[in-house]
Structures are given as structure tokens and as C-alpha cells.
Amino acid sequence: MADKRMTSDEAVSQLESGMTIGIGGWASRRKPMALVRALLRSDIKDLTIVAYGGPDVGLLVEAGKVKKVIYGFVSMDTVPLDPHFRAARQRGEIETGEVDEGMLQWGLYAAAINLPFLPTRAGLGSDVMTYNPDLKLVADPYGSGLELVAMPALKLDAALVHVNRADMHGNAAVLDYDPYFDDLYCMAADKAFVSTEKILDSDEFGALDFRTMQISRQHVTGVIEAPNGAHFASCLPDYPRDEAFQKEYATAAADPEKWAEFKQTYLSGTEDDYQAAVARRSQEQK
């Protein structure tokens, strides 16, 4: 069986400019931030990002990596808006595919099961139809007279997700209370990269509750061991969101001078440098 372990930089080396990339998690919960930070270090750009968006979107937008975002929201939960995404939207720099949350799921699901679209009522009567002029309607062929939205498949070139545990072959377990839509991202993608808090051997993995095994190795290209890899998003039950750090990020993101300093402190080196700076910060706070 294939050993799919790799580093986050090796995963990102398989990505290219112009790709459509789905990012798992939800707002600032269980985001594959170590993979996002690897993407920030690369020279990749012009990406289309599909996400229930959080600071992943804000960071990539700020770094000039993003051409278009397909999303239902971009939020950090306890901080309602990401300042980078907000500023870029207000400058009119970002192409948008703003859709209902359920439509986003439907698009991923259609892609995952090789359908060109899935019908839904969601979107009808709203300006989602106005600002996504490519969306088409489909009539019920069984004669109810209903006209529904044909949500097109959101086919991904790559998916990035973060889980609690995995094995070296790509089987992944989500111990978090909500698996979100991470399995759909992987199935909707040509290549899926799963970062994980910890890689377990087969016996250890097999001893987990099978109901936590959300993603099968058959949909996974690479496994990246990234402890604290969702930071500063949450990765329950391993750790909660780092609220103090998120606040620091949000404050810095809204102020160019502070942002330069934040970038220098946290985002100018490797993932190890990032984690060391985060550890230093939490030592100083104590």
C-alpha cells in the first residue's frame, strides 16, 4: 500500500497557478492552515478558492494568490469578518461566486459524484442569481411545474483539508464534533492533500471509533503530519481556537503598519518558524 506521507511544501509543489482549490473546515474551525501557509510561501497565484471561508481566504487574498472566491460567507466566528477579504472586496479586486451555503455543498457533492449539476430551490428569488449570471434554471421533467436552480458541479483541481488523525495511506479520522464537508472536498478534487495532527500506525488507526473515519485513502493524494496545523483556527478536541492570536491577526490585518510587523514575526519563515513564534508568544503571555 502506498506511503503517501509528504511535507506541506511537497504538497504545494503539486499545485499550479490558475487552479481551483477547495479548502475544508468552516470559518475559523479545522482549517488546513499549515498547508495554507505553505501556499503563502509559494509563487502560485490566480487561484479560484472554494470554501466556507475563514482566515484561510483572508491570508491568501492578502498575499495576492487569489483571483476568485466561491463562498457562502467569509468569517472568523468570534471575529465576524476577515479584514483582508473585506478590504479586497471593497477595493473591487476579487471576483466572486457568492452562493447560499447549501448551494456550495451541492456543487461539491455534484462534483464528487460526477454529475454536471444538482437541482435545488436555494438561490431562487435572491440576488445570488443576479450576481452569478452563469447560474441556470432547470424545469422538473416530471411535471410539477417547478423551476429549480441547477447548481453546477464545483470540480476542484485540488483539495486541502485538516483532520485530527490519519494513517500514512490517507485514511483520515475527524474526532471533531462536526466533520463539515471535508470528505466532499476530497472526492470533488483531482488531488487531495490531508494534513493531520498526528499520523497513526495501522493498528492505532484501526482502534479509533470507525464512525470518525470520514475520508478514505482512495480519495487522498498526500498526507502531511502537521501538529497544531490548524492554528489559529480550532481543531477540537485537540485544541480550541487561539482567540487571543486571532484577535491579534484581526487587529494587525486592519492596519498596514501592524500587518507588516505581524508578517515579519509569523509569516516570513517556515512552518517550524511559525510554530516557534506562536510558542514564544504564548510563553510571553503567561
Next chain:
Amino acid sequence: MSNDTATQTVTRAEYCVIACAEAFRDNGEILASAFGTIPAIGARLARETFSPDLLLTDGAANTVRGTWPVNKGPQGPVEGWTPFRRIFDLVWNGKRHVVMIPSQIDAAGNMNISVIGDFNKPKAALIGVRGGPGNTISHPTSYWVPKHGTRVFVEKVDMVSGVGYDSAEKAGKAATEFLDLRVVVTNLCVFHFVDGRMQVKSLHPGVTAEEVVEATGFPIEVPADVPTTREPTEEELRLIREVLDPKSLRDREVPSA
């Protein structure tokens, strides 16, 4: 305590709680999803008193029994698992009543949480449409406006993120079939929809019709015989003050005049 004394001591925030609780009366066995502090207190109050069949989530991914203060996590036993995928299924299934907080809302009930200004280069980019489009055309929807004013109640919303009656009409039967806008509770009054248009259902005690007309950015009729929002019972007041919100977080959302 006589009724008169009770009336004098009931705060505006508490009338808002009662109005939100009333939104969940006779709702049956549905999930009550209430955004905002006062709607959350209202939903729990309704379940604790006249709507015992409601389902409530812990704000994460479980439905839970019992009741608990708004400043704390739930203590009651878990009765179900509701990760987002199941919530999405439930939204389209229809057995849910949501209370959302609009940034803008118009007379036909169109609401906006996406942008202020031009969508492609907004003056203010907000959170995004979230589940608004699907919620509104799938199951009962109410709104909570803690600060009633002309910036929220507008002639025309900048981006329809929740569907109103006129927009649904234009989109056809698939949009109108399950559209069911119930009430808009504000710090001044309660609106409901009559023939697809917002109308005052009750004024909170102490609020005049003129105040509401003034604070609403579209023409609004207040029936001459408009009732006042009902008084809480003594038991309801006890639940609100001692059980559901002992830290008075409701006063931060709607300060006493």
C-alpha cells in the same frame, strides 16, 4: 406583586424576549435556530413554558434537552447530532424556524447580510449571504433587529440575501411554496406580514406609533387599534431573570430607555 408593579418593572429587553418567545408558539416539533442574545433567551423561554416540543442546539453540533443561561454552555442531556450537513438537510426539509439578524430589510421582507452599496465594489462588505436564500424559501423565518432605524428598514435592500414576498413571486412556485416570513421583532415593536407587506402587529409598551413610523425607512401603517406587546407572566420574568439570563446580557443588546 400587583400587575401594575410588574408592568413598571418590565424592561424593554424583556418585552423583546416575550415577543421572540411568542414567535415560537405553536411551532410544534421543529428546530428553533435563534441568532442574537434576546432571540436565544426567547426560544429557551418558549420551550420551558408553552412550546415544550421545540428542539434547540448547543450552538455546536448537538441538540440538547433542558435549559441553560445564555452566558453558559448547556447542561441538559444531548438528544441528537446536528453537524452542518444535517442542518442543511433539515433546512430544505423544512422543520426549522430561524431568527436571523438583517443588516437591511424592506417592506416585503427582503433582507440583506451581504454588502452595503454596489455588490462588486461594496462600500461595506458584510459576512455574505450564508444560508439566507435557502432558509427563507424552505422554512419559517423571522428577523431580529435590536436597533430599529432607517439604516436597517430601507426602501430597497442592496443585495437580496433572504427572499421577500415580491422577489419570491417573481421567481415562481419553487420559491413561494414554502416561503413563510413570520415576524420581525425590534426594540420598538413587532411586525408581521399582511398580503406580503410588513405591518405593525404590536408596539412594545411605552413606544408610540410615531416613533415606529419615524424609525422605519419605508411607509408603514400602524392600525389605530394596534395592541401592545403582551406582558410577561411572573413565572416568565423569573425564568428570564434567574434562569435564562442572570447576567442581564439582554440589556446589552437592548439597553433600558
